[in-house]
Amino acid sequence: MTHAAFPDLRLRRIRRTGWSRAMVRETQISPANLIWPLFVCAGERTEEPVASLPGVSRWSVDLLVERARDAVDAGIPCLALFPYTEADRRSENGAEALNPDNLMCRATAAIKDALGDAIGVLTDVALDPYTSHGQDGLLDDAGYVVNDPTVEVLVGQALNQARAGADIIAPSDMMDGRVGAIRRALEAEGFGNIQIMSYAAKYASAFYGPFRDAVGSRGLLKGDKKTYQMDPANAEEALREVAQDLAEGADSVMVKPGLPYLDIVRLVKEHFAVPVYAYQVSGEYAMIEAAVAAGAGERDALVLETLLAFRRAGASAVLxxxxLHAARLLGA
Ligand code: PBG
Structure with missing residues (x-):
């Protein structure tokens, strides 16, 4: 490539006017590139604000359906659901995850009944919202999360969600072999068209704190999740995780958290011709809101710039x- 040199080359020429900037813009973002995570709680006509996530609430199923309608109206294609499980429904083995009448199943069924294929419902597979210890799986006597017995429960959880009408099963637990086990079980039960979006490169991150408040596991969690979630120092390992999950039958993969891991989004996109999603997690949301509250930045601009950055890095969509706020700004 030969390039002119200054002053024949003036890169500012194409940036001078709005119409010209629009014409050369390399990356687009629209509401179709957004997935909205929502928290479900028990009760009726109940909204519970989450203190560490200002502007985010848990919604009872009836109000959740209204939020789903808001999402459809704003052009959002998919919701990701997470339950707040009351303490008396939590247990050592997370059995509530298998209850066909649990909050996730009721929420999924209610949204699908009301809206059908106007919007997708993604359900999270992992035991942390249901365990009394806040870990994503079953523990042995030493407190280690045991892989294979956990996978068996996760398969049951995934089937439970599938029967309730989930469109995308999203295992966020980081056990080995769970994608393949879930894929085989879905096929065997006649759910061959349900997608699996695996949290393939999920890091043991300090950015998940407010989420754990939202699902009620923060105070319960002892220790950390470093024996299953990835070390933030590693990038090659993310490629091995993605390769493994795709080989086992994942339709798409996720990188999580988001902004501190944009290099991983780009790396995965360059190595695999599959849809890659990024999760801008709770701690990232809280950071933006804290910056806004401190007068350090303007919300709309911060939100749109960060979401665009995910797209530039190669993400198909961003959780x-x-x-909802961003979709409304972008205009359906
Ligand atoms: C749990 C799960 C977590 C998140 C999504 N699924 C938390 C964790 O791994 O401890 C975090 C999402 C967020 O912080 O917004 N399986």
Missing amino acids: SYHA
Whole structure:
């Protein structure tokens, strides 16, 4: 490539006017690139604000359906659901995850009944919202999360969600072999068309704190999740995780958290011709809101710039707690 040199080359020429900037813009973002995570709680006509996520609430199923309608109206294609499980429904083995009448199943069925294929419902597979210890799986006597017995429960959880009408099963637990086990079980039960979006490169991150408040596991969690979630120092390992999950039958993969891991989004996109999603997690949302509250930045601009950055890095869509706000800004 030969390039002119200054002053024949003036890169500012194409940036001078709005119409010209629009014409050369390399990356687009629209509401279709947003997935909205929502928290479900028990009760009727109940909204419970989450203190560490200002602007985010848990919704009872009836109000959740209204939020789903808001999402459809704003052009959002998919919701990601997470339950707040009451303490008396939590247990050592997370059995509530298998209850066909649990909050996730009721929420999924209610949204599908009301809206059908106007919007997708993604359900999270992992035991942390249901365990009394806040870990994503079953523990041995030493407190280690045991892989294979956990996978068996996760398969049951995934089937439970599938029967309730989930469109996308999203295992966020980081056990080995769970994608393949879930894929085989879905096929065997006649759910061959349900997608699996695996949280393939999920890091043991300090950015998940407010989420754990939202699902009620923060105070319960002892220790950390470093024996199953990835070390933030590693990038090659993310490629091995993605390769493994795709080989086992994942339709798409996710990188999580988001902004501190944009290099991983780009790396995965360059190595695999599959849809890659990024999760702008709760701590990232809280950071933006804290910056806004401190007068350090303007919300709309911060939100749109960060979401655009995910797209530039190669993400098909972004899970973001700002999704509804952003979709409205972007205009359906
Ligand atoms: C749990 C799960 C977590 C998140 C999504 N699924 C938390 C964790 O791994 O401890 C975090 C999402 C967020 O912080 O917004 N399986």
